[in-house]
Amino acid sequence: MYWHRKILLVLVCTLFANCATILATQPSTSEIANALCQNETAAIDVNFPASRANNCQIKSATSLTITIDPENKPINSSAWYAFRVTPRQEGMLSVNLKYSHAKHRYPPKVSTDGINWQIFDPLKIDKLSEDEIRMHIRLIDRPIYVAAQEIFSVGVHNTWIDKTEKLHFVSKSILGNSIEGRPLYKLEARTNPNIKKPYVVFVGRQHPPEVTGAMAMMPFIETVLGKSNLAKNFRDKYDIILIPNMNPDGVTNGNWRHNMNGIDLNRDWGLFTQPETQAVEKELRRFENGGDEIVLFLDFHSTWRNLLYTQSDAEATRPANFTKNWLSAVETVINKKLGKDVYKFTREQNPNSGQPNSKNYMYMTYGIPAITYEVGDNTDRKFIELAAKIFAQEMMKNLIEWDAKND
């Protein structure tokens, strides 16, 4: 199923009552005074979290050009943008999106409330070149958000964290602070603190534009923390650590890739030069010799298509063969329950190259399966969620079985 056939995207934050407060829909007068540019038809501003548009030039009463720059160079081509168009009158506005250092990547999404998003009609987009498109936007009586993906702000993360913390066996703590002082939250699920159990560790959002990874992480974790007998049995055997948002500054500043020191956090594992990775490393020390046990590490990301970067089968892990068994079970269940073509994924056996990313570091340090869970940028949102639940269920089954064999 192609992304453009699914017009309505409902952002996961519709689940949360106070979500509407995350994006103020009506910009204040001062925000409009701080507009990047304005003409008699509309004003363009970036005065909200996760925004990015670096320059704006009026071309005529009904057309303008917005330039999008990365936070730093060189950088991966994850050309994030997010801006708001406040109409002065109804009618059509042509907006050129021009990238200074990348190709156009993300099909624009639009929203009037910051909660419900739609893919902008591809028929109203002209592709002028690899690095420039023109959108023909119909202005209505309200401001319109335009973004590379649904805006998944720090506020959305934190609302979900607070909701999850309400489970009686979950506790929230702060591992440290980002460069700009935002807390790096950890959730830990332990159903019986008197019993020492092995841990499964999850992290997310090292790379800010990778929203579809976060859209998978939440239903995955909710399944593991859920009320099913499978989840209860799993939590009898295992404890869970989750660090949902490792790069809150990058998310808030609309970064393409880096933290505020211009560092790719997923190239800093083992080096641990940044406050964000240092805070996580400090937490992971509990798994050093004689401490707690870790059996699995998953890191949620997004890329061009659904895939999982794993160890190769030639690289021994403990549990042995987990990855192979897990992913083949997931594929069978997805095909059976969801259908053959709705969530295709590949396993990319990706032997340790020495690159200091989370997967390599966690495998090298602990000998465990350490996996990057990548979700396609344009994968149908409904199937991201449904597939994530199946990935979670099969992970739990596999680890429960392994535990039984090890007794």
Ligand SMILES: [Zn+2]
């Ligand atoms: Zn990534």
